[in-house]
Amino acid sequence: MPMIEQDDAAARLADIRTRVTAAARLGGRDPARVELIAVSKTHPVEAIRPLIAAGQRSFGENRVQEAQAKWPALRAECPDLRLHLVGQLQSNKAEEAVALFDAIHSVDRESLAEALAKAIGRTGRAPTLFVQVNIGAEEQKGGCAIDALPALLARCGALGLTIAGLMCVPPAEGEPAPYFALLAKLARRHGLPAMSMGMSGDYETAVMLGATHVRVGTALFGARG
Template sequence: MSEQIASNLSAIRHRMIQAAEKAGRNADDVSLVAVSKFHPQEAVEAALKAGQRLFGENRVQEAASKFPQLRENWPDLKLHIIGGLQTNKAVDACRIADMIESLDRPALSNAIEKASQKCGRLPGLLVQVNTGDETQKSGIPRKDADAFIETSMNRFGDNIRGLMCIPPESEDPVAHFNFLNDMARRHGLPVLSMGMSADFEAAIGAGATLVRVGSAIFGSRPMTVS
């Protein structure tokens, strides 16, 4: 497992550099979020040994079972919560995450504010925009996004770092990436989390500063996980 994950990481990093160079960008301006959801702690450890330090998890409970122990050996490890976040998980998310990428509704803003006061720490926050207005996906609808971003910036200040999106699978992602980039520029937000295993190179070309790659690093999700 360790050798394969190290090889996969090396290949992804090489592709990221090539995509950045093609776009006339500095490759150092794009960071890789290794999405380790549903993969065991051993897989994360293999990636850490290969030099990866930034990870993404969908489920707070799963993240809490993996990462606190790993931080003991790798204190520079960074954890992002990238999945839709339930309000009742806000305390745990604020406690363990360095960034929450899925702020998408006022109720969650309220929960995160209360949780941060309880924990004494507030992670970085990205507003997730539902660029395809898909009913089955998390994210603030396009028509409400600008107002929600402004409200969030007024509420959380510099902790609002940027925006995140997951384009519809059936559409060209570039239009969605460009939409998000334009929105981030209007609000003066520097972080753009967009692009996954199938389209991260296009996302880098469109200005992504974070790309979220899982299966291309860790392989298919284990079928035993419910």
């Protein structure tokens, strides 16, 4: 890997980590409790390796098939990588997702929860699970409706699934802070410690408002291919 690419990756990563640390301290939080997920969707392994070399270990992908093509080889090179599914998941891909990912951020309906429970039972792997909430009630986005959240969490519990926390993607227009604050309120109401919220344009705000996982792509990789 050309040294300049490694240096650029290390500089971008260091800058974002510094910003996460500052935001956490402003929010009165421990920076070590925030996991930075480098969202590598659509980026090739050649773009990922410099970040691994710079010390990044958590990565996010949107699609099972793309992850299957990229990550087995990268994990063979670096076994301590942690892989997150941050995109929508079809129920018929549940077993493949459970086999590959260490965390799934997009549990949003009972049928998917049922498929995941079966896959976990068959494979013996139990990824960290987040319920995705459609925090802005946007028809074009995934996530369960806010008023459907209690029932979905209850169904997950009945299936034996452990839900670590909630995930959201706020509306692209407008200020994200109220949506992050609402997700934090919902997480507290349901006794869930983890919150996956915040992307390249708003991760600092998310961290100040309680994010435990931030999903940063463009700020680390540049524009998607």
